[in-house]
Amino acid sequence: MLVFPVSDKHGVFRGTTWGDRGGFPSFTRISVGEETTAKELADDWMITHELAHTGFPNLAEEHHWMEEGLATYVEPIARVQAGQLNAKTIWRDMMDGMPKGEPAAGDEGLDRTHTWGRTYWGGALFCLAADVEIRKETKNKKGLQDSLRAIVAAGGTIDQDWPIERAFEVGDKATGTKVLSEMYAKWSTSAVSVDLPALWKEMGVTRSGDGVELDSKAPLAKVRDGITANR
Numbered sequence: 001m002l003v004f005p006v007s008d009k010h011g012v013f014r015g016t017t018w019g020d021r022g023g024f025p026s027f028t029r030i031s032v033g034e035e036t037t038a039k040e041l042a043d044d045w046m047i048t049h050e051l052a053h054t055g056f057p058n059l060a061e062e063h064h065w066m067e068e069g070l071a072t073y074v075e076p077i078a079r080v081q082a083g084q085l086n087a088k089t090i091w092r093d094m095m096d097g098m099p100k101g102e103p104a105a106g107d108e109g110l111d112r113t114h115t116w117g118r119t120y121w122g123g124a125l126f127c128l129a130a131d132v133e134i135r136k137e138t139k140n141k142k143g144l145q146d147s148l149r150a151i152v153a154a155g156g157t158i159d160q161d162w163p164i165e166r167a168f169e170v171g172d173k174a175t176g177t178k179v180l181s182e183m184y185a186k187w188s189t190s191a192v193s194v195d196l197p198a199l200w201k202e203m204g205v206t207r208s209g210d211g212v213e214l215d216s217k218a219p220l221a222k223v224r225d226g227i228t229a230n231r
């Protein structure tokens with residue numbers, strides 16, 4: 001990781017990560033303001049986002065949404081699992097962010113619609129929907145995290161070029177489902193929307209002031225808590 005100190009600035013910005021650069025399997029370049037406080041560093045999401053990229057293979061250009069969506073989805077969850085954020089905060093942020101990933105009029109699917117919203121949040125929405133579906137099908141015994149671990153265990157890191165189908169095959173095998181491959185077949189070339197208000201209701205995430213309340217009796221409360229559980 002190459003850190004550029006920037007004078008008269010606060011915070012962390014301009015992060016980029018590549019695979020197989022300069023003799024390193026992964027290489028992250030990031031700027032950090034010289035005026036950055038300890039609290040600002042603790043609140044930073046960008047370094048986690050960049051490092052999340054290292055644990056997934058490099059995909060062809062049209063699948064950029066999967067690389068960015070995955071990092072967008074994994075980053076807050078990883079920070080909850082590491083004890084840096086509480087779950088309520090990230091469900092509130094997902095409630096705010098996920099609608100930006102829904103297809104707009106004229107959308108032709110994630111492999112063919114390369115807007116900012118569909119790349120970052122559309123990819124994150126795919127990951128959330130896949131995580132929930134895997135957990136529903138496996139009675140909450142497996143989740144997207146199991147797929148991701150299996151992909152890394154099979155050598156799928158950012159310095160390796162993989163077809164997206166291979167990543168999803170390995171990921172599905174780890175959960176004993178076909179969720180990723182079947183979702184990809186639909187989401188890649190058609191505009192699939194998710195009924196987010198219904199999903200939040202099922203997951204027991206409801207708005208309350210600036211934040212959210214989590215209902216432990218909601219039908220998918222255990223799925224919701226499984227996503228952020230540390231294991």
Ligand SMILES: [Zn+2]
Nearest residue numbers: 049053068071
């Ligand atoms: Zn990124």
